[in-house]
Structures are given as structure tokens and as C-alpha cells.
Amino acid sequence: MKDTDNFFDKVYEIARLIPFGRVTSYGAIASYLGAAKSARMVGWAMNNSHHQPTSVPAHRVVNRKGLLTGKHHFEGTNLMQQLLESEGIVVVENQIQDFERVFWNPIE
DNA sequence: GTCGTGACCATCC
DNA sequence: AGGATGGCCACGA
Numbered sequence: 155m156k157d158t159d160n161f162f163d164k165v166y167e168i169a170r171l172i173p174f175g176r177v178t179s180y181g182a183i184a185s186y187l188g189a190a191k192s193a194r195m196v197g198w199a200m201n202n203s204h205h206q207p208t209s210v211p212a213h214r215v216v217n218r219k220g221l222l223t224g225k226h227h228f229e230g231t232n233l234m235q236q237l238l239e240s241e242g243i244v245v246v247e248n249q250i251q252d253f254e255r256v257f258w259n260p261i262e
Numbered sequence: 263g264t265c266g267t268g269a270c271c272a273t274c275c
Numbered sequence: 276a277g278g279a280t281g282g283c284c285a286c287g288a
Contacts, residue, residue: 189283197270200269226269
């Protein structure tokens with residue numbers, strides 16, 4: 155049992171806990187983990203999410219500005235955006251509208 | 263074992 | 276107010 159696994163595992167766990175029609179930010183997750191400055195690691199975790207046995211809704215995780223930074227990492231180009239729109243989230247130009255409204259705080 | 267990079271955020275100048 | 280850099284930790288070669 156490595157400590158690092160806890161960090162990654164926590165990220166995956168939170169990502170799966172994101173309710174329908176809600177999104178969260180890397181910083182929020184990192185902050186919840188007690189590593190607000192390690193938001194990059196959250197992104198790395200998402201990158202490795204493909205390595206995980208479980209599917210992680212990384213499309214529900216965006217940056218602080220509500221920008222779909224990692225949409226380029228998804229299969230297509232607008233797959234991430236379509237998934238979000240499919241959940242009722244409005245996304246324009248890779249940017250989530252009413253981000254504060256759909257923002258979900260992991261601490262809650 | 264070392265260097266570089268990575269889906270970011272915050273702070274400094 | 277805006278741009279640039281650091282920091283954080285882990286993984287890949």
C-alpha cells in the first residue's frame with residue numbers, strides 16, 4: 155500500500171462521486187486531498203485514469219475557469235463537450251457556461 | 263538514478 | 276492589471 159496510491163485513488167473516487175450534471179475542478183479535488191498546489195497531479199491521475207480498471211468520468215473534471223482543458227485528451231474532439239451537454243451542462247468553445255452553478259464541491 | 267514533462271493553480275514582480 | 280515563474284508530486288525514457 156503506497157501513499158501515492160491513496161492520492162490517485164482519492165482522485166478517481168471523487169471523480170466517480172461527481173453527481174449527474176455537475177462538474178468539479180482540479181484545484182478543488184487537490185484542495186480536498188490537502189494538496190491544493192498539486193492540482194497537476196490530479197491531471198496526471200486523469201491521464202492515468204485510462205490505466206485504471208474503472209471508467210473515470212474525467213469529462214466532469216475541468217480547470218478552475220471551467221475550461222475543458224483536457225478535451226483534447228479524449229477520443230474525438232468534442233466528445234467531452236457532448237458528454238457534458240448530455241448532462242445538461244452548457245459548454246461553448248470548450249468553456250462551461252454557468253460554471254459556478256454546475257460546480258460541485260468535493261468537500262461537500 | 264537523473265532529467266523532463268504533465269488535463270494546474272497561486273504568487274511574485 | 277498583466278505576464279512570468281515557481282511549486283507540487285508522480286511517471287516515462
